[in-house]
Amino acid sequence: MTELEPALARTAWRTAEPIHGMIYFAPEAHQRYAALGMRERMGYFASRAAALGPVGAETVIATFFNFNPALVRAAIPAAWRIVAPDEMLRIRLEAADAALRRACEPDLLTSPDLAEAARLARRAAESASEYPEGRPLFAATSALPWPDEPHLVLWHAQTLLREFRGDGHVAALLLTGRSGIEALVLHxxxxxxPAEVLRRTRGWSTAEWDSAVERLRSGGLLDAGDEPGLTEAGRTQRQWVEERTDLLALPAYAVLGTDGCARLVELAGRVSRAVFEAGLLNISRVT
Structure with missing residues (x-):
């Protein structure tokens, strides 16, 4: 494996993440899910879990990690009575296509730079596919067929890289003994x-959140302020989790080397900026 600084791999993931992450906020996705008859957060859970097949709520709770189980159970398996997983995947890809076409000027969408970014991201994602062990959501997603058009190749590659890193992050969190809500509070x-954004989007009540804060304070990880901050022990644990997550993500990016990662950051950054400027990451659209 090529030597690569973990920080550069993290930068490559973070820079390109808006290209994938916009699918959770873009109206192109929400409108399509609503047209199927999906209510509230059902579209999110069904679209992301669809690669696993028509699984039950407990599988989604396990793999998504930090959502309130009650929120998941309200959506899954009811979603599969509305739409089959394969159809959900098709609709999500269709939504990604529409959103990226709206965000990107035609010159960017058809540019050699975007095509190069897609090739680099795909190479990293395919390298990650050699390491599926212990990464259930990534492994299921990696079995999906690749789209043909460069902007969708880039989106799908970043989807894989996001789930690869995400599964590794969950593994690191589990080693600390943190629950899903406790991990959110520390974040x-x-x-x-903002704490309120994390609490609301993951479906936790104020009482549940406050209880987790008190547990973490008792454990010495949070201070006593009105807006809880990390203690030295909390910062140490958080840093440990992030460093382990970076190390677990390295097999995806090592194949690109330092120059390839830097090039991916440069090229994917242009697409991510277009996504931001188009307003595709508007958190207010999430109930």
Missing amino acids: AATGSV
């Missing part, structure tokens, strides 16, 4: 995402 305590 909020870093200040990178």
